[in-house]
Amino acid sequence: MTDVREVSCRPSGKRVLLFFAGLSAAGAGATLVWSAYRGPDVWLGGGPVLGVLGFAALHKATARVRADTYGVHSWTLLRRRSVRWGDIADVRVRLKYAHTSRVEDTRGVSLLLRDGRRLLLPLPRSWSHDDPDFDAKLDAFRALHRLHGTPESGHVPVVSYRTAGRGWAGSLALCVLLLGGAGLAAWFVPDAASGERAWRSATPCTSGTPAAERDECLTTLTAVIARTDATWSRSRSSWLYFADGRPMERLAVSSDGARMFGPGDSVELTVWRGEVREVVGERHVYRLHVTASGDLAVVAAVCLLAAGYPAARVLLRLRGRRLPDDEVLPSALPFAGALVGTALWLLPLGYLHPTTLLTDPVAITWAAAGSAATLAFLAWAWRATRVRTPREIDATGVAGVTGGAGGFAEETEEDDVFLAARFLEHTDYNPYGFGTHVVLGGGPLAVTPHPGPGRFAAKQVPVERLVLKEVRRVRGSDGDTVPSSWHIAELDDAGTPVRLAAAPADLTRILRELASGRTLANTARRDS
Numbered sequence: 001m002t003d004v005r006e007v008s009c010r011p012s013g014k015r016v017l018l019f020f021a022g023l024s025a026a027g028a029g030a031t032l033v034w035s036a037y038r039g040p041d042v043w044l045g046g047g048p049v050l051g052v053l054g055f056a057a058l059h060k061a062t063a064r065v066r067a068d069t070y071g072v073h074s075w076t077l078l079r080r081r082s083v084r085w086g087d088i089a090d091v092r093v094r095l096k097y098a099h100t101s102r103v104e105d106t107r108g109v110s111l112l113l114r115d116g117r118r119l120l121l122p123l124p125r126s127w128s129h130d131d132p133d134f135d136a137k138l139d140a141f142r143a144l145h146r147l148h149g150t151p152e153s154g155h156v157p158v159v160s161y162r163t164a165g166r167g168w169a170g171s172l173a174l175c176v177l178l179l180g181g182a183g184l185a186a187w188f189v190p191d192a193a194s195g196e197r198a199w200r201s202a203t204p205c206t207s208g209t210p211a212a213e214r215d216e217c218l219t220t221l222t223a224v225i226a227r228t229d230a231t232w233s234r235s236r237s238s239w240l241y242f243a244d245g246r247p248m249e250r251l252a253v254s255s256d257g258a259r260m261f262g263p264g265d266s267v268e269l270t271v272w273r274g275e276v277r278e279v280v281g282e283r284h285v286y287r288l289h290v291t292a293s294g295d296l297a298v299v300a301a302v303c304l305l306a307a308g309y310p311a312a313r314v315l316l317r318l319r320g321r322r323l324p325d326d327e328v329l330p331s332a333l334p335f336a337g338a339l340v341g342t343a344l345w346l347l348p349l350g351y352l353h354p355t356t357l358l359t360d361p362v363a364i365t366w367a368a369a370g371s372a373a374t375l376a377f378l379a380w381a382w383r384a385t386r387v388r389t390p391r392e393i394d395a396t397g398v399a400g401v402t403g404g405a406g407g408f409a410e411e412t413e414e415d416d417v418f419l420a421a422r423f424l425e426h427t428d429y430n431p432y433g434f435g436t437h438v439v440l441g442g443g444p445l446a447v448t449p450h451p452g453p454g455r456f457a458a459k460q461v462p463v464e465r466l467v468l469k470e471v472r473r474v475r476g477s478d479g480d481t482v483p484s485s486w487h488i489a490e491l492d493d494a495g496t497p498v499r500l501a502a503a504p505a506d507l508t509r510i511l512r513e514l515a516s517g518r519t520l521a522n523t524a525r526r527d528s
Helices: 014-038 040-061 132-148 169-187 189-201 211-216 255-260 293-319 333-352 361-384 390-394 504-527
Strands: 007-009 064-067 071-075 080-084 088-096 106-113 118-126 219-229 238-242 250-253 266-272 275-280 285-287 417-423 437-440 446-448 466-473 487-493 496-502
Touching: 007 118, 007 132, 014 040, 064 118, 064 132, 071 118, 088 132, 106 132, 118 132, 169 189, 169 293, 189 293, 219 255, 238 255, 250 275, 293 333, 333 361, 390 466, 417 504, 437 504, 466 504, 487 504, 496 504
Parallel strands: none
Antiparallel strands: 007 064, 064 071, 071 080, 088 106, 106 118, 219 238, 219 266, 238 250, 266 275, 275 285, 417 437, 417 496, 437 446, 466 487, 487 496
């Protein structure tokens, strides 16, 4: 597409968007007028929602992007921007994953500027992986950039939530929010523990108890239940209604507590610090739930552990800040495993010793042993998430594959060895991407849709056609089905680029077999 002079992008369904914007504006206006007669509650019920929806539709309908020999120009309802090709370092794809299986991922075009800033264009957009119109416009953007600018990469970078170029502000904000929740829950633990001790030591009030001290003793009141209202929803309170509204009109209880009693039952209410704590009948005793210090300590620990996962994501992004923006970062799941292991000792400790972590010898020993285990878990997670570059593999001998056998010793194994590996392109030996494993050792290199045993449905790989071009880390364009810890070998299959994905050690072994097979094929061809 070197003859491209200009590309223009306009929203599809512009008339529908404008109609929806007008309809929303009319609805918001009608709601505003109606609220003038019925009160502001009518406007607050739906007016702002209609206004936001109408503005969003109008914003999409008026968006426009054009690229020409001078640069890229974008227009939206609130802003107009123009960027020269010389100021653009690269044209990339921004991939946003959908959170539902019914909606496909969203693709957009992003510009990386020379000063490090990123500009996401409002158009073009695609909601399908197979969209010829989006692909054509993306190719046109990159063709214009090659003509009038200097691209940094020769391929199409794809930035997604797995890659190093995605921001970490959201993860940091979530971490801070969860840490705030942990601190707030921990703040109330001492008060809750003090209330528990006071409740356990409280004694019934006597006739000689001063009025100022009656809140700290137990007052018993008699009442007769008039009716009960038990709901089936746990989010809604159930009620006990008392005859003649004495000593109160009603009492909020759980649904199980409401089913314990019936109309006409005589009960005793135990009041402490102005609140009913117990309802005692002839057959049942209901105690109102009061948040205990151990429960608050567990909530604080859960929030603290939950904050560890977004903190690990931020750490991984900072650790991989020197990687290209489209390279996939290691998964944070090892840190999640370390957090789960920490929860196994921290949650019981917080529940049983919410206020004696620094004074009780058992709690101190428990915390020390658990902290040592957590440090071991974190050290393992740090090692498991290290960024292993292909250069580290080259030191083991993979670099020699490009030129032939590269000094590799030939495999002497007689049994088949199945390695998890996938060719990412549709080829004659990997039709429709059916292969999940590569088998070697007991016969020719082949692709199979299963991990063995046996070579059922295996298709032989034409090693004499494959030539290694480079070994690299996983990029966003390789798809989200490739594990982040794998590496990609870019091969040339008789002029057709082919990608082979596997774990670094498995990829080394497969490339060794490819080099050995290619050398044997060339030797046989010369001998014949």
